[in-house]
Amino acid sequence: MQTKRLLIFISLIAGAVTTLFSQETARERIEQRRQSTVQHQAAGTNIRMEQRNRHSDESIENAKWSRIIYRYLDLTKEANAPLYYPVTPADGKTSLFTLMFNLLQENTVPAYEYLDGKEEFTDEYRINFQEFLDRFGIYHETKGGKIVVNDMDIPGNEVEGYFVKEAYYFDTGNSSFRVKPLAICPVLHRREDYGTITRYPLFWIQYEEIAPYARRLPVMGSSLNNSMSGSMDDFFRMRKYDGEIYKAQNPRNLAISQYTSTPEEMKAEQERIEQELIDFEKNLWKQENHSVIPQQQKVNRRGKRKSPTSSSGTGTASVSMRDRRY
Numbered sequence: 599m600q601t602k603r604l605l606i607f608i609s610l611i612a613g614a615v616t617t618l619f620s621q622e623t624a625r626e627r628i629e630q631r632r633q634s635t636v637q638h639q640a641a642g643t644n645i646r647m648e649q650r651n652r653h654s655d656e657s658i659e660n661a662k663w664s665r666i667i668y669r670y671l672d673l674t675k676e677a678n679a680p681l682y683y684p685v686t687p688a689d690g691k692t693s694l695f696t697l698m699f700n701l702l703q704e705n706t707v708p709a710y711e712y713l714d715g716k717e718e719f720t721d722e723y724r725i726n727f728q729e730f731l732d733r734f735g736i737y738h739e740t741k742g743g744k745i746v747v748n749d750m751d752i753p754g755n756e757v758e759g760y761f762v763k764e765a766y767y768f769d770t771g772n773s774s775f776r777v778k779p780l781a782i783c784p785v786l787h788r789r790e791d792y793g794t795i796t797r798y799p800l801f802w803i804q805y806e807e808i809a810p811y812a813r814r815l816p817v818m819g820s821s822l823n824n825s826m827s828g829s830m831d832d833f834f835r836m837r838k839y840d841g842e843i844y845k846a847q848n849p850r851n852l853a854i855s856q857y858t859s860t861p862e863e864m865k866a867e868q869e870r871i872e873q874e875l876i877d878f879e880k881n882l883w884k885q886e887n888h889s890v891i892p893q894q895q896k897v898n899r900r901g902k903r904k905s906p907t908s909s910s911g912t913g914t915a916s917v918s919m920r921d922r923r924y
Contacts, residue, residue: 658765658767658769658778660770660771661767661768661769661770662768662770663767663768663878664765664766664767664768665765665766665767665846665847665875666763666764666765666766666780666846666847667763667764667765667766667843667845667846667847667871667875668761668762668763668764668843668844668845668846668847668853669761669762669764669841669842669843669844670759670760670761670762670785670841670842670844671759671760671761671762671839671840671841672758672759672840672841672842673757673758673759673760674758675840677838677839677840678839678840678841680817680818680830680833680838681693681694681695681760681830681833681839682694682754682757682758683818685754685755686749686750686752686754687749691816692815693754694760694782694784694812694815694830695752695754695757695784696749696752696754697808697811697812697815697830698782698784698803698808699747699752699754701808701811702727702730703727703745703746703747705727707803707807707808708724708803708807709724709725709730709801709802709803710723710724710725710801710802710803711723711724711725711801711802712783712799712800712801712802715851715853716851717763717781717802719781719802719804725801727745728745730800730801731745731747734753734786734798734800736751736752736753737751738751753786756786756787756788757784757785757786757787757800758785758786758787759784759785759787759797760782760783760784760785760841761782761783761785761799761844762779762781762782762783762834762839762841763779763780763781763782763802764777764778764779764780765777765778765780766875766878768882775878775879775882777837778805778835779805779834779835780804780805781802781803781804781805782802782803782805782808783799783800783801783802783803784799784800784801785797785798785799785800786798786799786800805834809831812829812830812831812834813829813830813831814829815829815830815831816828816829816830817829817830817832817833842868843868843871843872846871854867854868
């Protein structure tokens, strides 16, 4: 009888310990989930703060001189390879399009319809992600009411180009010449029947929307330097890409191909616009050198000042344009 009571008592104690352990484990799991949620929210808040800071720091609204330029970036060019690879995410690395696609899938950033000849960043033209997937035949599933696209089904291999909208402007606040990316549009190259290739501009995304995420995306600098020392944001802001101008904003809103007749005329017009941008910055630096840095006057042994010679100002004439890319 005593043995039976002892067994019952031991069973009750074991049950209580098991229940207590389960409760503690459940509490720990709840607390871990809560901390994870808080950290995720904090990260999102930091990114939104970065977006607001960037908007306030680099506004071109008050610029005394500005010019809007549109470029096409061909991803088959070596300089633009960091935008294309890796085609499928691997080892924490991803391509620009995969980054943009995932942000759209998570409804983190808005994207807007590609309209011929203009950009409208308003709710009226904001794309619906479901409709976008259906339009381009991108395979997806719905789990728990959420659209899920596998990495292998993201058509990053078909995105072989980008349209980039840039602003060249004189920042009066800092008295400096700046170039700022404004918006990016991925261009899908789809091979149709009989081997023909059709280009589909997918959507516009304002660059400042993706900039905080681009700063966290490492890219390989070149084939000669394989270290991941820079970010995707560095790649754009330092203009390491190679893109030809297809449009410069003008009153008639015409692309270069619309007012030139031959490939030779179009090439000459592209080179003319490129040279205008270079010349403006050169002249800007020359003006600053003449107005800000006075010529030094030399004093002879008797204390009389010598008039400045023609060679005294030549040291400031070679402001570096060597490393700038347009």
